[in-house]
Amino acid sequence: MKFRMFYLIGLFFLVQIQVQGQDKVHLTIYNNNLALVNETRDVKIVAGESIMEFPDVASHIIPASVLINVKNSPSSLQIIEQNYEYDLVDGNKIFDKYLDKEIFLQTEHSGEVTGTLLNRTHNDLVLQMPDGELLVMAMKEILSTRFSKLPEGLRTRPTLLWKINNSGTASRVLDVSYLTNNISWQAEYVGELNENDDKISLAGWVSIDNRSGKTYKNAKLKLIAGDINQKKYLRKEARMVETLMSADQPAFEEKSFFEYHLYSLKRPALVKDRQQKQIMFIEPTTAKVLKEYVYNGSIDARAVAVQIKFRNSEEDGLGMPLPAGVTRIYKADDDGSKIFLGEDNIKHTPKDEDIRLKIGNAFDIIGERKELYNNKLSKRSNERAFEISLRNHKKQAIEVRVIERFHGDWRITESSLPVKEKTADKAEWLVKVPANKESKLTFVIRSQW
Structure with missing residues (x-):
């Protein structure tokens, strides 16, 4: 079937014909406060020139993004002008x-x-x-x-107006797409650690926040995970929202699409205006985790962070593309009650990649970082020595991953422990600390710039 496509930017007129109803709605939501609305509506259009009204569009529509497909006899329908009417009654x-x-x-x-x-x-x-x-x-x-009547120019709903010229049939099928701001989604994860801190039960929810000024009924819902390039548009002030928690079972299909990942809900959805809606997309899944202690003295001289690390692989219980979102971690006490341990953000993570979540800082482990000397070797080089002290007040031995970041051209000339990992700007060591003991790491770094 041949379609004609019109990209419209315009301003204009009054109303003679109103498009009735929503026959089909597709809603594709992005992470960055943006959605694509696609509606198919059946219309009756008189012959010749007229003004057609397309009501009930999102109040945060980007008017210049409107795209129209005329699905039957497209060559006999001409779109001349467009106006977006948003002066609403108050x-x-x-x-x-x-x-x-x-x-x-x-x-x-x-x-x-x-x-x-x-x-x-x-x-x-x-x-x-x-x-x-x-x-x-x-x-x-x-x-x-x-007042005797509604003043001219005020509307009860945001409306698109088109000046059209119809030289063909009266019955038409219009497929209208546009972008709107003030609607977004993000993934939110809930994890529960087991008693030994070596496994986690992880569930995932999609959280949709709709402040676009429109309710989407029986919509085919799709979610795009990925970082799209978008010009920054002015946003209107956000309004208060009401929250709805959906008890639906996971019902999303995931696939790669262009350079992103696309999640499609298998059933029609009702996405109300001024509503937050949660839909489960990952059922509770058990994965292997490793608890780590991490010390980065250049950021915080005393704190030793607690992290959990797991691999997003089928072998370890997951193995699916995970969209970016907040992950909240819990653990059951002896009486079965849940204790909130902390939360962290994950980035868009493909399968077979590692995920690290910072839970908080360890209470019973203290770090200390000292610069022992700083010798200038030339105008563009120096040599520095550092001592890292780690004190473990726990009843069991631990291992701490020590991270140091450097700039310029550098090399470690001396170290009391072998370097575990090295990149262009970072070196890592694993330091074992016995129960109720202290361990030290010393190293010398030579830098030039």
């Missing part, structure tokens, strides 16, 4: 539109008063009475106001 706007027009007031002491509105402030308004006299009335005395 009391202040109605008063503004009724300047120099007749209004009807119900007052506390004078009953009904009729006159021409000349001015209005927060405190009072000025009416010209039928006999020509002026009446200044305090706003607090007004119980209600009646």
Whole structure:
């Protein structure tokens, strides 16, 4: 079937034809406060030029992103102009539109008063009475106001208007797509460590936050995980949201799409405006984990971080692309009650990659970092020596991963322990610390720039 596509940027006119209903809705949501709305609607269009109304679009639509496919006889329908009407009804706007027009007031002491509105402030308004006299009335005395009709230009819903020219059939099928801001999604994970801290039960939820100004009914929901390139648009102020937790079972299909990952909900979804909605997409899955103690004295001279590390592989219980999101970790106490241990963010993680989550800082392990000397060798080089002390106040021996980061061209000339891992800007050691003991690491680094 041949389609004609129109990319529209425009401003214009009034309404003669209104597109009725939503036959089909696809909603594709991105991580960065953006969604693509795709609606298919059946319409009746008169012959010749007319103005067609496409109501109930998202109030945070990006008007220049509108794309129209005319699915039947596209060559006989011409889109001439477009206008996005978003001047919505409220009391202040109605008063503004009724300047120099007749209004009807119900007052506390004078009953009904009729006159021409000349001015209005927060405190009072000025009416010209039928006999020509002026009446200044305090706003607090007004119980209600009646207006003869809705002023021209105000709308109850955000609406697209098109000036069109139809030289063909009246019955048309329009496929309309546009981008909107103020709707986003993220993954949120919940993990529970076992008694020995070597396994985790991990579940994943999709959290959708819709503040786009539109409710999407029976929508085919798709989620894109990945970092798309997007020009920054001005955002309107966010509104308060109400929260809904869905008890649905996992129902997403995942696949690679372009350079991203696409998650499609198998059933139609209701995504209400001003709502947060959670849908499970990973059932509780047990994976192997390794608890690590990590010391980076250049960032925090005393704290030793507690991390858990696991591999996103089928062998270790996972093996699926994991979109970025917050991971919250719990553990059961002896009486079965759950204790919250901490939370951290994970990045978009393909399968067969490692994930490290910082849970917090160890209470019973203290680090100390000292610079023993700093000798200048030349104008562009120096030599420094460091001592790392790790004190373990726990009842069992531990192993601490010590991380040091360096800049420029550098090499370690001396070290009391072998370097475990080295990259262009980082060196790592594994330091064993007996129970209730202290261990030290010393090293010398020579740098030039």
